[in-house]
Amino acid sequence: MNRVPFTALVDHVDHYEMKMTNMDQERWLRVRDRLRIEVGEDIYLSWFARMELDAVDLETIKLSVPTRFLKSWIQSHYAEKLLGCWQSEQPTTTRIELTVRSAAIRPLPPKIKLAEPVPPRAAKLNGYEPHGMVPPISTVHEGLGGSPLDPRLTFEAFVVGRSNTLAHAAALQVSRARRGDAVMFNPLYIHAGVGLGKTHLLQAVAWAGNVGPERKVLYLTAEKFMYGFVAALRAQTAIAFKEALRAIDVLVIDDLQFLQGKSTQAEFCHTLNALIDSGRQVVIASDRPPSDLESLDERMRSRLAGGLVVEMGVLGEELRLEILKSRVAAARLHHPGFDVPPSVLSFIAKAVTHNGRDLEGALNRLLAHSKLTSQPVTLEMAEREVRDLIRPQEPRRVKIEEIQRVVARQYNVSRADLLSSRRTANVVRPRQVAMYLAKTLTLRSLPEIGRRFGGRDHTTVLHAVRKIENLVNNDASLAEEIELLKRQLQE
Numbered sequence: 001m002n003r004v005p006f007t008a009l010v011d012h013v014d015h016y017e018m019k020m021t022n023m024d025q026e027r028w029l030r031v032r033d034r035l036r037i038e039v040g041e042d043i044y045l046s047w048f049a050r051m052e053l054d055a056v057d058l059e060t061i062k063l064s065v066p067t068r069f070l071k072s073w074i075q076s077h078y079a080e081k082l083l084g085c086w087q088s089e090q091p092t093t094t095r096i097e098l099t100v101r102s103a104a105i106r107p108l109p110p111k112i113k114l115a116e117p118v119p120p121r122a123a124k125l126n127g128y129e130p131h132g133m134v135p136p137i138s139t140v141h142e143g144l145g146g147s148p149l150d151p152r153l154t155f156e157a158f159v160v161g162r163s164n165t166l167a168h169a170a171a172l173q174v175s176r177a178r179r180g181d182a183v184m185f186n187p188l189y190i191h192a193g194v195g196l197g198k199t200h201l202l203q204a205v206a207w208a209g210n211v212g213p214e215r216k217v218l219y220l221t222a223e224k225f226m227y228g229f230v231a232a233l234r235a236q237t238a239i240a241f242k243e244a245l246r247a248i249d250v251l252v253i254d255d256l257q258f259l260q261g262k263s264t265q266a267e268f269c270h271t272l273n274a275l276i277d278s279g280r281q282v283v284i285a286s287d288r289p290p291s292d293l294e295s296l297d298e299r300m301r302s303r304l305a306g307g308l309v310v311e312m313g314v315l316g317e318e319l320r321l322e323i324l325k326s327r328v329a330a331a332r333l334h335h336p337g338f339d340v341p342p343s344v345l346s347f348i349a350k351a352v353t354h355n356g357r358d359l360e361g362a363l364n365r366l367l368a369h370s371k372l373t374s375q376p377v378t379l380e381m382a383e384r385e386v387r388d389l390i391r392p393q394e395p396r397r398v399k400i401e402e403i404q405r406v407v408a409r410q411y412n413v414s415r416a417d418l419l420s421s422r423r424t425a426n427v428v429r430p431r432q433v434a435m436y437l438a439k440t441l442t443l444r445s446l447p448e449i450g451r452r453f454g455g456r457d458h459t460t461v462l463h464a465v466r467k468i469e470n471l472v473n474n475d476a477s478l479a480e481e482i483e484l485l486k487r488q489l490q491e
């Protein structure tokens with residue numbers, strides 16, 4: 001063994017002591033234990049598990065966390081608690097300084113080599129490759145290539161309207177960040193019903209992110225994530241898979257609601273934490289908010305909700321019209337004769353429902369018809385062609401909070417009463433009605449509904465649902481009341 005020169009050793013220790021001693025570290029451990037006891041395990045893990053001690057002096061404690069969000073949350077909710085815990089270990093403490101340590105990306109483990117960029121012409125149209133990048137992951141594990149990207153789903157082709165302004169702005173912001181920029185919100189979580197543009201936005205992020213050589217963006221559907229993980233396990237390269245995943249700058253996961261299986265979820269959880277903690281961006285889309293991802297555990301849900309959660313609403317008529325116009329313009333590049341009069345566009349925008357896929361379908365039919373028959377597009381033709389896409393108003397997605405609000409208003413109690421444990425008759429009946437409506441108007445499971453009603457058991461919900469079902473059959477005025485509530489919620 002090489003001897004370390006004595007002076008060098010002293011030097012090193014001196015330098016270290018300016019910042020922290022072993023005693024400080026031990027104190028820190030005790031502070032953490034105190035904190036854990038005071039706030040409870042779940043909260044501790046959600047907010048404090050990734051906090052690190054950076055420096056200590058008599059009065060000031062310097063701590064760091066990986067995201068701005070964690071920092072501001074801790075500052076606004078737990079500053080005093082944190083100070084109190086330190087003071088009981090080190091009474092001279094007067095100040096806690098909290099910083100974000102993710103501004104710079106931490107070095108990757110040396111084992112992972114990123115691929116060199118290749119000239120665009122050598123590339124195939126698949127995932128990263130159109131932009132001249134070989135997927136970095138495939139050099140480590142072939143099974144972890146990204147899901148294919150659709151070249152049409154770019155920011156340029158995305159039409160912004162009232163229902164998606166925020167989601168669009170957030171996605172754009174994420175895609176413009178450069179390596180080393182502080183992460184604004186992590187994860188970015190976008191949710192919306194079918195056909196409202198989630199995949200479009202996520203793929204736009206992936207396209208935009210892969211332009212430069214400096215960032216690696218990986219777009220995966222949750223299914224692909226599962227498949228990759230299972231395949232990696234079979235091939236016994238799970239470790240390489242994990243490391244590869246963690247070697248990217250932006251992870252984009254689509255359709256998170258399909259992520260299933262305890263071990264995949266646990267793996268997803270680790271990956272997410274590892275990425276976020278090392279200052280990498282995660283973007284997620286799902287058909288429901290984090291709180292409704294019933295199969296994920298509570299801590300995971302709170303982590304997912306801990307960044308920016310944005311909902312995209314249904315496409316309003318104006319937005320539908322704009323989307324149609326931009327689609328026609330795009331189609332005309334290849335089919336210059338394809339001319340759609342404004343009256344036809346506004347007819348489709350009015351008649352075809354909120355779903356972006358149906359809009360696309362309607363235009364495709366017009367295009368096919370006009371190409372095959374060489375006849376101009378007219379209103380009559382449009383009416384004929386898209387007849388089956390014109391559906392009566394789709395039932396609206398109803399939220400449990402909305403049900404609670406509307407029911408509370410109807411029966412003149414507060415929403416808090418509905419969630420409380422009070423058992424007086426004037427609260428019990430409205431609560432049962434609200435649970436019944438939650439079961440009939442949403443796709444939520446009984447345990448989930450129970451959770452959203454102040455943490456009740458699923459058997460309580462079941463009881464309420466049965467009770468109201470019975471009453472409705474025998475009590476015409478209650479039946480009518482409930483019918484009115486339903487209509488109010490669905491209109």
Ligand code: ADP
Nearest residue numbers: 157158159194195196197198199200323356357
């Ligand atoms: P989701 O993933 O939410 O089910 P998609 O992203 O697949 O929905 O969108 C369905 C279709 O609607 C796609 O063709 C998409 O390009 C189009 N679309 C949805 N929203 C917009 C928008 N704001 N601008 C342009 N096209 C849109």
Ligand code: MG
Nearest residue numbers: 198199200254
């Ligand atoms: Mg989608």
